Amino acid sequence: MIRIDSVTKRYPDGTVAVDNLSLEIPDRSITVFVGPSGCGKTTTLRMINRMIEPSEGTITLDGKDITQQPVNTLRRSMGYVIQNAGLFQHRTIIDNIATVPRLLGWSKDKARARARELMERVGLDGALAKRYPYQLSGGQQQRVGVARALAADPPVLLMDEPFSAVDPVVRKGLQDELLRIQGELGKTIVFVTHDIDEAVKIGTMVAVMRTGGHLAQFAPPAELLSNPADAFVEDFLGADRGIRRLSFFSSAGLDLLTTPIVAVDATAEQIAGRSAKDVPYLLVTDVDGKPLGWSEPGALTAGDIDTARLLPYGRPFEHDKESLRAALDCAVLSPTGWAVAVGADGRVAGVVSQQTIGEAIRTAHAEGRSDADDADDAKVAG
Secondary structure, eight states: OEEEEEEEEEOTTSOEEEEEEEEEEOTTSEEEEEOSTTSSHHHHHHHHTTSSOOSEEEEEETTEEGGGSOHHHHHHTEEEEETTTTOOTTSOHHHHHTHHHHHTTOOHHHHHHHHHHHHHHTTOOGGGTTSOGGGSOHHHHHHHHHHHHHTTOOSEEEEESTTTTSOHHHHHHHHHHHHHHHHHHOOEEEEEESOHHHHHHHOSEEEEEETTTEEEEEEOHHHHHHSOSSHHHHHHHOTTHHHHHGGGSBSTTOOOBOTTEEETTOOHHHHHHHOBTTBOOEEEEOTTSOEEEEEOGGGOOTTOOOGGGSBOOOOOEETTTSBHHHHHHHHHHSTTSEEEEEOTTSOEEEEEEHHHHHHHHHHHHHHHHHHHHHHHHHHHHO
């Protein structure tokens, strides 16, 4: 949908913010610009809606040069979300969200109805409609900003570090909400961030930029982590890029054990039957099969297990849904070194050791290297 062709932004003092940038932003996907300060990522974003005009090159939207249409028309066809939301402090939440529809000539009732619909979509309580921005938390304000950007149903959504001013817990929730909304609406989203974890999590494609406005690499997150283009990209990704890469491998293939699991009302025979030399702990569940904690077999009293004395089971991971990174994290944080896998209903599906997860990781990395080699061979053949 968006094509950036040999675009340069040079200021009168000679500063080059973006230097000969060319790339295609795929339709109905999230493309993330990431890089250090001064790399031109925000400048590039603002050139897409002509808040900044390029010095050279062209940007096309659906094959049409964006300079060939009135700038106000262009901007109203693109949602725009910035850090701290940029809301109108003198307007209520519902009227903030209705801003662009009203500018487009919608009636007040129609615009407000659309605003209420979007409040629900972004996870805002309808009771907040009559409040003002200062009466909301930072996370709620960012949700209002996203709702306002979506109000006129634009095909393109531009987001300039929208979640950087909120705490990590709220930020994760906003990222998850954005992915959910994107799954429903399928917008073309251009997202700017300085956080590589955020880029890898939400991006369909990631553009890593270096100081001076040069494109260092443009690739899907998994390829970026497995095959950084050069030392700059590798350094920017950080020393733990191998751990990040595990996010792209499913935990579905893990070999789960169900033997070392006993119910809280287990008999002596059941406890003895579940014990094994290679599994030093047993996982105790409630009568519904949900985890309660770990214990050494000898510390369990048949028919009268004291749940207060159990070791914590840590955070479980959802088997078939979460990644190998999540499984490894659960095992590392577990006091026993074993991770607990659950189903969607929260019931225990099995347990898995760090050793088994490690074997799965080695297999996944080997397969990933093989896929990368096949891709490189295809490029050479092409």
